Amino acid sequence: MDPILSQLSLSLNTARTIDQLIRPVLEMLGNITGMESTYLTNIELGQGLQHVRYARNNGEMQIPEGLSVPWEDTLCKRSLETGTLSTNQVSTLWGDSAAARQLGIKSYISAPVRSGDGGLLGTLCAASVHAVTISAETETLLQLFANIAANFIEREMLLENLQRANAKLATYALTDPLTALPNRRALFDELERLLAQAVRTSSSILVGVIDLDGFKQINDRHGHQAGDDFLQAIAQRLQSGLRATEMLGRMGGDEFLFIGSGPAWPGGGAPGALITEGEPASAARALQQRLSALTAGDYQLAGHRVVYGGASVGVVPLAPFGLHSADAVHLADSEMYVVKQARKQRT
Incomplete structure (x- = not known):
């Protein structure tokens, strides 16, 4: 585990954006789990959708970035509801998932990415068309990666909110409030x-x-x-x-x-x-x-x-x-x- 933690520490010290952090993390996750696809999702519960925000594919299975699927059909939702972090028997455990059948997923591991107040932001996942045994140590590392991703995502969200607020303030400073014309x-x-x-x-x-x-x-x-x-x-x-x-x-x-x-x-x-x-x-x-x-x-x-x-x-x-x-x-x-x-x- 020490080489992985050293690599993670280096990524944390050099990453300035979520992109710079997640891509190395997905590669590390692929090396740790031995699975073909690793990916980070974000979830819109109000619209019932899950989106693949970042993905790394190194093998037979391909999960494209930008893919959107109904939240109700995802393995992530089933994993959260049952408290099952990983399995190499997806077809037996969650055979009702059309997305899993279409992709041919046999092995799967997922950890929720949550905000500081417990809100569900997304998931960090790995999947494979082959049967892969997942150790407890791997599950622990996955949860660590998910917590780190959550911190970066919250920081990104805070920055975006500040930028929008500043843009509004700038607009207010240059706009007549009664007529909405330039002042x-x-x-x-x-x-x-x-x-x-x-x-x-x-x-x-x-x-x-x-x-x-x-x-x-x-x-x-x-x-x-x-x-x-x-x-x-x-x-x-x-x-x-x-x-x-x-x-x-x-x-x-x-x-x-x-x-x-x-x-x-x-x-x-x-x-x-x-x-x-x-x-x-x-x-x-x-x-x-x-x-x-x-x-x-x-x-x-x-x-x-x-x-x-x-x-x-x-x-x-x-x-x-x-x-x-x-x-x-x-x-x-x-x-x-x-x-x-x-x-x-x-x-």
Whole structure:
């Protein structure tokens, strides 16, 4: 047993992942038992399935990785229920298993892989089409291997849970909770990336600020729930009208920000220069009309029908050279106020 324990100790010291641990363990298990197939499974009790996660085959019998079988038909389940760790008379003891008959299994040994609280994670197994005598020492080693595998699997599960939690936190940090749109931080990050890309490709960028005229009156007249419903409905309408290369987010309050790539602009320009001619200027005007039209219409807000004439939208085409995101937003904001004042005068 000493050479096996030395080999196991080496694997434990060098393995950083479950894959790096289990493959040597399966090879050791095959050498110890003399069986053709050794494998580690995971079990989904809720779905009634057992999956072969890792397998080593060295002989006549082949148990493929990724194989899924009904849990009710497995030798693992029968072994757990009867407390029989090993047998070389599978056909006599568990002849009702269709999977065992199909594979021609005569000898079998299995140990449960359990979590710290006793939950069943899977099984560590060896099987053979030949009659193999299993010693008590081999059964002890198998259980040791299964316990070590359980520790690695639990560590892997913990790491995956932490990664998912971190991903959720990152998403929350970049998302406006009311509208589910990107928030101010996400918008500025993307705008910086877009500016750098526009410099490399000699193209313009389009930045638009959308301010919801009359939002305070909606809140005052119909209540804050109606105001929240309105912000969500506006976000959905604007989002539905975006193209793949465009991004919309909520800056805060009743103000939204649009950013997107514009037409080519090889002429350079001073930092923060507005483009007043050519394709970028035409694209900005068309975008301003598109965004404004998306916001106008009828809204059902907290049981009230509200006819909304549209938001004040200011869109500017900008040369990206030497431009920072805050300056770009300031230029778009100034254009939006020009539009707002013009709308007030018409009213």
